[in-house]
Amino acid sequence: MEIDPFIFRLSIFILSIFIGYYVVWSVTPSLHTPLMSVTNAISSVIIVGAIIAGLSGDSQNIFNTSSIFGFLAISLAAINIFGGFLVTQRMLRMYKKKKKDK
Amino acid sequence: MTANLSAIFYLISGILFILALRGLSSPETSRQGNFFGILGMIIAITVTFLSIGNFSSVFIYVLIFLLIGGLIGSFIAYKIPMTAMPELVAGFHSLVGLAAVFVAIAAFLNPEAFRLGSPGNIKLSSLIEMSIGAAIGAITFSGSIVAFLKLRGIMSGSPITFKGQHYINLLLGITIIVLTFYLCNTQTEVFFWRLIAISFLLGLLLIIPIGGADMPVVISMLNSYSGWAAAGIGFTLENSALIITGALVGSSGAILSYIMCKGMNRSFFNVILGGFGATDQTLSSQRKEQKPVKSGNAEDAAFLMKNASSVIIVPGYGMAVAQAQHALREMVDTLKKNDIKVSYAIHPVAGRMPGHMNVLLAEANVPYDEVFELEEINNDFANADVAFVIGANDVTNPIAKTDPQSPIYGMPVLDVEKCKSVLFVKRSLSPGYAGVDNELFYRDNTLMLFADAKKMTEEIIKNLN
Numbered sequence: 249m250e251i252d253p254f255i256f257r258l259s260i261f262i263l264s265i266f267i268g269y270y271v272v273w274s275v276t277p278s279l280h281t282p283l284m285s286v287t288n289a290i291s292s293v294i295i296v297g298a299i300i301a302g303l304s305g306d307s308q309n310i311f312n313t314s315s316i317f318g319f320l321a322i323s324l325a326a327i328n329i330f331g332g333f334l335v336t337q338r339m340l341r342m343y344k345k346k347k348k349d350k
Numbered sequence: 351m352t353a354n355l356s357a358i359f360y361l362i363s364g365i366l367f368i369l370a371l372r373g374l375s376s377p378e379t380s381r382q383g384n385f386f387g388i389l390g391m392i393i394a395i396t397v398t399f400l401s402i403g404n405f406s407s408v409f410i411y412v413l414i415f416l417l418i419g420g421l422i423g424s425f426i427a428y429k430i431p432m433t434a435m436p437e438l439v440a441g442f443h444s445l446v447g448l449a450a451v452f453v454a455i456a457a458f459l460n461p462e463a464f465r466l467g468s469p470g471n472i473k474l475s476s477l478i479e480m481s482i483g484a485a486i487g488a489i490t491f492s493g494s495i496v497a498f499l500k501l502r503g504i505m506s507g508s509p510i511t512f513k514g515q516h517y518i519n520l521l522l523g524i525t526i527i528v529l530t531f532y533l534c535n536t537q538t539e540v541f542f543w544r545l546i547a548i549s550f551l552l553g554l555l556l557i558i559p560i561g562g563a564d565m566p567v568v569i570s571m572l573n574s575y576s577g578w579a580a581a582g583i584g585f586t587l588e589n590s591a592l593i594i595t596g597a598l599v600g601s602s603g604a605i606l607s608y609i610m611c612k613g614m615n616r617s618f619f620n621v622i623l624g625g626f627g628a629t630d631q632t633l634s635s636q637r638k639e640q641k642p643v644k645s646g647n648a649e650d651a652a653f654l655m656k657n658a659s660s661v662i663i664v665p666g667y668g669m670a671v672a673q674a675q676h677a678l679r680e681m682v683d684t685l686k687k688n689d690i691k692v693s694y695a696i697h698p699v700a701g702r703m704p705g706h707m708n709v710l711l712a713e714a715n716v717p718y719d720e721v722f723e724l725e726e727i728n729n730d731f732a733n734a735d736v737a738f739v740i741g742a743n744d745v746t747n748p749i750a751k752t753d754p755q756s757p758i759y760g761m762p763v764l765d766v767e768k769c770k771s772v773l774f775v776k777r778s779l780s781p782g783y784a785g786v787d788n789e790l791f792y793r794d795n796t797l798m799l800f801a802d803a804k805k806m807t808e809e810i811i812k813n814l815n
Contacts, residue, residue, distance in 0.1 A: 253588070254585075257585055260590055260593050261584075261596075261597050264593065265601050267597075268371070268598040269605065277698065277704070277705060277708070278377070278696075278708035280703075281439075281703060281704060283371065283374050283602065284439050284573055284606070284703065287598070287599040288439060289387060289391070291576050291595055293367070293390075293580070293591055294449050295394075295449070296591070297453035297583055298452065299395070299398045299412060301457065301460065301463060301464075303404045303408055304456075306408065310408050314455075314457075314460030315460070317455045317456040318456045319411065319415045320452055322412060323418050323422075324448055325446075326418070326420045326422075328446055331438075333387060333391070334423070334424055335427040339709050340384060343377040344715065345377075345718065345719055346717035
């Protein structure tokens, strides 16, 4: 009997939870806020689904109900991607070490 | 691009996302980590474009919508003040949730584009996965909106509770499962819409009973939900980047919630059930008779600190509200010029979200190696001369160690009372969020500085010079 591809995806999922568990515990508490903003940004990789929906139409039929939802989701996810990564960058740039000469 | 090749690229982008989180293990590697994250995202988006290969006029529209979102996002990222990070993160969570709902709807209406079958004849497993994705996405969306409104102060931070609340939530939860079942059996559109509507309602009801002080837990929890929603959609799209990311974000949020719960000594289950802070009024009205309090002014505080050899600063949310972090840094600079050793002590639940205080101090140019977590610094209070508590309250209350009757009993607290003297910058003697009187106010070695945190700090600087 063949293994359902779903099982492989489930394996990826479960293993990733474990990776997430260990990686996140190693995040230093002082960077927990950037952690949240960057997870925000990366979870917006959901944009790939939105792009598939948006591109489903053709030149004659650009806007159908499905693709409109796709377009809206593209914008929402893009706000998160740009906003999330940039605000994380902005925060991380502020973390500085003590200057020796002080 | 073949499906296999694009799958490998999605895997690479998933790995880059893992490295992005891994980078956050120290501030030195964090910027590189963020770069990995950006790279992973660029790869995922490019691969999607190439694998669909539709570069007709539709493509232009996709780019336009991408650009609109990108511009809005960039604008927000540059404008947002650091004190408003909790609201921003809550707002972002809601967008992830809504995007998940929209993608699920798009996939349901046009399953051919996602290779899931045809309308009315969608694969059973896909239908279940997209229902899960849509339901969690909708809960995340409406829940985050409530969290956003509470954090922004548009909605009162006090919990909204009513009788039978938990039963209604339970009922709604069961309804969602039943609707998923009917949807799978009949493939009828109406069940899908009802499923989404009820999930929106559930998200709303789940968050309204949770009080303002529990917001760090709520934000972390919604962070986790947004991850599970993404993972659900990832299964529908058979996309490993999305599955990996969803799992990462889901566990990240769960761990943060756990850390926050531990910081407040509350069980996770308890917070999810909500209704905290409902005891605020009753407890504060029971306050004991007026006890003598020593209060001082900036001059006294400056004198005490000038004669100290080590000072520990304990910042709390009040510092953020008063925007006192820059003045505080200036004060510390002056102290350091007088050869006084200064460090900062941060409680896990200080502020309105995990790590909020650290960001605010970093913004004020406080070097991160002067900032310590509770476990790292708690033993140092006994050897320090002055503890300068600014805008924090409950997290310093020794009652958490002594009185089993107290609602905050068992909560880890900073041992500020062990310092030779304690300076407490506060506007009044009012109790903190937990509604508990802080016995520290009445101790002999405590000097209360009744004033706005920023004004008081500025006054102290004047007196130090």
